[in-house]
Amino acid sequence: QISIVHLGFLIVSPNESLGILWRFGLFDYFMFLMIAAMSMGLAVFLKPVSSGLIAIAVPFPLYILTMISFATDNQYLKALKYASPFTFMEPVGWLKDQSDFEMLNFIIFAGFSLCILIASFIKFRKREIV
Numbered sequence: 001q002i003s004i005v006h007l008g009f010l011i012v013s014p015n016e017s018l019g020i021l022w023r024f025g026l027f028d029y030f031m032f033l034m035i036a037a038m039s040m041g042l043a044v045f046l047k048p049v050s051s052g053l054i055a056i057a058v059p060f061p062l063y064i065l066t067m068i069s070f071a072t073d074n075q076y077l078k079a080l081k082y083a084s085p086f087t088f089m090e091p092v093g094w095l096k097d098q099s100d101f102e103m104l105n106f107i108i109f110a111g112f113s114l115c116i117l118i119a120s121f122i123k124f125r126k127r128e129i130v
Helices: 002-012 019-045 051-057 059-071 075-083 091-096 103-126
Strands: none
Touching: 002 019, 019 051, 019 059, 019 103, 051 059, 059 075, 075 103
16 A cells, blocks of 8 residues: 555655655554544443444544634634644545644543543453453
8 A cells, every 4th residue: 555655646646755654644543543542441441242333433523623614714613623633634634635644633632532541441450351
Protein backbone atom coordinates (compact mmCIF):
# COMPACT_ATOMS: atom_id res chain seq x y z
CA GLN A 1 0.00 0.00 0.00
CA ILE A 2 2.82 2.39 0.84
CA SER A 3 4.54 1.73 -2.47
CA ILE A 4 1.30 2.27 -4.42
CA VAL A 5 0.67 5.58 -2.63
CA HIS A 6 4.28 6.59 -3.32
CA LEU A 7 3.92 5.68 -6.98
CA GLY A 8 0.64 7.61 -7.20
CA PHE A 9 2.24 10.74 -5.76
CA LEU A 10 5.19 10.42 -8.13
CA ILE A 11 2.85 10.11 -11.13
CA VAL A 12 0.45 12.91 -10.14
CA SER A 13 2.99 15.38 -8.76
CA PRO A 14 6.61 14.35 -9.40
CA ASN A 15 8.08 17.57 -7.95
CA GLU A 16 6.14 17.36 -4.68
CA SER A 17 8.06 16.68 -1.50
CA LEU A 18 7.11 13.29 -0.10
CA GLY A 19 8.02 14.39 3.43
CA ILE A 20 4.59 15.97 3.83
CA LEU A 21 3.00 12.66 2.85
CA TRP A 22 5.03 10.80 5.47
CA ARG A 23 4.14 13.35 8.18
CA PHE A 24 0.48 13.09 7.21
CA GLY A 25 0.71 9.29 7.44
CA LEU A 26 2.32 9.49 10.88
CA PHE A 27 -0.32 11.80 12.33
CA ASP A 28 -3.09 9.85 10.60
CA TYR A 29 -1.72 6.72 12.30
CA PHE A 30 -1.89 8.51 15.66
CA MET A 31 -5.49 9.50 14.95
CA PHE A 32 -6.48 5.90 14.24
CA LEU A 33 -4.65 4.76 17.38
CA MET A 34 -6.63 7.29 19.42
CA ILE A 35 -9.92 6.08 17.97
CA ALA A 36 -8.91 2.46 18.60
CA ALA A 37 -7.89 3.29 22.17
CA MET A 38 -11.22 4.99 22.82
CA SER A 39 -13.15 2.09 21.29
CA MET A 40 -11.26 -0.62 23.15
CA GLY A 41 -11.29 1.38 26.38
CA LEU A 42 -15.02 1.97 26.24
CA ALA A 43 -15.63 -1.69 25.39
CA VAL A 44 -14.25 -2.63 28.82
CA PHE A 45 -17.05 -0.67 30.47
CA LEU A 46 -19.79 -2.44 28.49
CA LYS A 47 -21.15 -5.94 28.88
CA PRO A 48 -19.16 -8.47 26.84
CA VAL A 49 -22.18 -9.23 24.66
CA SER A 50 -22.82 -5.61 23.67
CA SER A 51 -19.22 -4.45 23.25
CA GLY A 52 -18.85 -5.72 19.68
CA LEU A 53 -20.43 -2.67 18.03
CA ILE A 54 -18.40 -0.12 19.97
CA ALA A 55 -15.80 -0.03 17.16
CA ILE A 56 -18.47 1.48 14.90
CA ALA A 57 -20.30 3.43 17.59
CA VAL A 58 -17.31 5.61 18.50
CA PRO A 59 -15.96 6.88 15.15
CA PHE A 60 -19.28 7.39 13.32
CA PRO A 61 -20.72 10.16 15.57
CA LEU A 62 -17.32 11.84 15.70
CA TYR A 63 -17.19 11.87 11.91
CA ILE A 64 -20.72 13.35 11.78
CA LEU A 65 -19.56 16.15 14.10
CA THR A 66 -16.64 16.79 11.75
CA MET A 67 -18.94 17.07 8.74
CA ILE A 68 -21.25 19.47 10.59
CA SER A 69 -18.36 21.70 11.65
CA PHE A 70 -17.01 21.92 8.08
CA ALA A 71 -20.41 22.49 6.45
CA THR A 72 -21.49 25.57 8.39
CA ASP A 73 -20.50 29.19 8.87
CA ASN A 74 -21.90 29.35 12.40
CA GLN A 75 -19.05 29.88 14.91
CA TYR A 76 -20.64 27.65 17.55
CA LEU A 77 -21.07 24.77 15.13
CA LYS A 78 -17.55 25.31 13.74
CA ALA A 79 -16.28 24.74 17.30
CA LEU A 80 -17.54 21.16 17.03
CA LYS A 81 -14.30 20.35 15.23
CA TYR A 82 -12.62 20.22 18.64
CA ALA A 83 -14.97 17.40 19.62
CA SER A 84 -13.63 15.11 16.91
CA PRO A 85 -10.16 13.68 16.28
CA PHE A 86 -10.79 13.68 12.53
CA THR A 87 -10.03 17.40 12.27
CA PHE A 88 -6.43 17.52 13.41
CA MET A 89 -5.47 15.46 10.37
CA GLU A 90 -7.87 16.67 7.70
CA PRO A 91 -6.37 15.35 4.42
CA VAL A 92 -7.50 18.08 2.02
CA GLY A 93 -6.23 20.83 4.29
CA TRP A 94 -2.99 19.04 5.07
CA LEU A 95 -1.96 17.75 1.65
CA LYS A 96 -3.60 20.20 -0.76
CA ASP A 97 -3.96 23.52 1.08
CA GLN A 98 -0.86 23.10 3.30
CA SER A 99 -2.90 24.11 6.37
CA ASP A 100 -1.44 24.03 9.84
CA PHE A 101 -1.58 21.09 12.19
CA GLU A 102 -4.35 21.42 14.82
CA MET A 103 -2.17 21.01 17.91
CA LEU A 104 -4.98 21.93 20.35
CA ASN A 105 -7.25 19.22 18.96
CA PHE A 106 -4.40 16.70 19.01
CA ILE A 107 -3.61 17.45 22.67
CA ILE A 108 -7.29 17.26 23.66
CA PHE A 109 -7.76 13.84 22.09
CA ALA A 110 -4.39 12.49 23.17
CA GLY A 111 -5.30 13.37 26.76
CA PHE A 112 -8.82 12.02 26.37
CA SER A 113 -7.53 8.75 24.91
CA LEU A 114 -4.97 8.43 27.68
CA CYS A 115 -7.64 8.99 30.36
CA ILE A 116 -9.89 6.34 28.79
CA LEU A 117 -7.00 3.88 28.60
CA ILE A 118 -6.06 4.43 32.26
CA ALA A 119 -9.68 4.13 33.42
CA SER A 120 -10.24 1.01 31.34
CA PHE A 121 -7.03 -0.57 32.63
CA ILE A 122 -8.16 0.03 36.22
CA LYS A 123 -11.63 -1.34 35.42
CA PHE A 124 -10.14 -4.38 33.66
CA ARG A 125 -7.90 -5.19 36.62
CA LYS A 126 -10.94 -5.17 38.93
CA ARG A 127 -13.09 -7.26 36.57
CA GLU A 128 -13.83 -10.82 37.61
CA ILE A 129 -12.65 -13.36 35.07
CA VAL A 130 -15.43 -15.87 35.69
